Amino acid sequence: MIAGTARSGVWAVVPAAGRGARAGGELPKQYQPLLGRPMIEHTLRALAAHPRIAGLVVVLAANDVHWPGWRELEGKPVRTAIGGAERADSVLAGLDALPGKIAGTDFVLVHDAARPCLSHRDLDALLDGEAPQGALLAVPLADTLKRADADGRVGATVPRAGLWRASTPQCFPRDALAQALRAAKAAGVTVTDEAMAMERAGFRPALIEGAADNIKVTTPRDFALAEFLLARRALEPKP
Template identity: 65%
Template sequence: MSGPLVWAVVPAAGQGTRFGGEVPKQYLHSAGKPLIEHALSALLAHPRVAGAMVALAANDARWPGWTSLHGKPVLCCVGGGERADSVLAALEALPADVPADALVLVHDAARPNLATADLDRLIDAATAHPDGAILGAPVRDTLKRAAVEGTIVTTEPRDGLWRAFTPQAFRRDALGNALRAARAAGVLVTDEAMAMERGGARPRLVEGREDNLKVTTPADLALADYLLSHRT
């Protein structure tokens, strides 16, 4: 696989409050390593990835202090209170020789089971498509809209609906500008594609493996541990 090198951005300033406990979820161990180490390793093992910029909370005492993995640089910057703030800080902290139109991969620190084949196809798709691309999967379950009291209001059509995964891949300046515009408008974006969509971009959807799970609950962590322990 050949082509221009890309950089990875990993927002890791969150405290993982939905998971519970004192340890931010990116530092929870699975298959003997912190989740963030699995995530970084999956990215940096890829031949097209030149390095990673990790956005950390200020005074993060749990960061292991890596400066390289797989022989590639791991750099750090201080993130922000929201995911979008951390991604923007990381984009701005990338080395000066990373071009404005360079492809950047944004990946969740607590999404440890990224497959190389998915990363191959994502990079190819994002390189070919001017608005970038994201990994995801079509919604396969029946969707119900709930009332406040927990009863079903209606069944929602799932045609054309996808679950969004990471990495998400966009050009450095285009994503930075989209995130700044969302912040200026007071819009809290929940992923990078949402920021791009606000400006009229239509990123490509790339179907990826559904075991590329994001750890948000103890059950997710148990599943990640099984998957990583049996990974070939």
């Protein structure tokens, strides 16, 4: 079990300072509607409704005029912080904004604002994993992979054995993650997820298999799929 989650719950950092230009639309993608509510609301409620989540830190852009000002969701406290130009800057700001009672060795979740379809089943799997060096949700690759050549033709077929598609949440000790992110930044390395920073620091995070429907909304067509998944989940019997 992830350290500390049974004792007092775990806090989640949600970076939401980007715009998501590939999604199109006039609003930043995290505020575009899904089933009549902003996508970020679905994401935050999916986290906050889980009994082992203690609170949330949402990292916003400095000029964000769309944030509704939530201070509590599903009975859990919601804090905010101002993010930076890169994901790592925003996650660091979120870590700094955690309550002072969160120790450096306590585990913290980081979850994409654009993953509104997170299930409690996946969160349980992550939090219950034996992962002293941290863990992340991920999905084993099932498709055949092709590497393109310079002309846009098939250059090679890439073996998929052992390959996973990284997802979120990802869960690491607060101080170790902050140090890994700062080290990557100092080295001029742009990390695309928290696990990459931890790998650079010598850690070996555990891969916890999650559901393929924990999609990241990136392009306009993803909104329809996310709405379908959320609507289907709403019809499922509650555990």
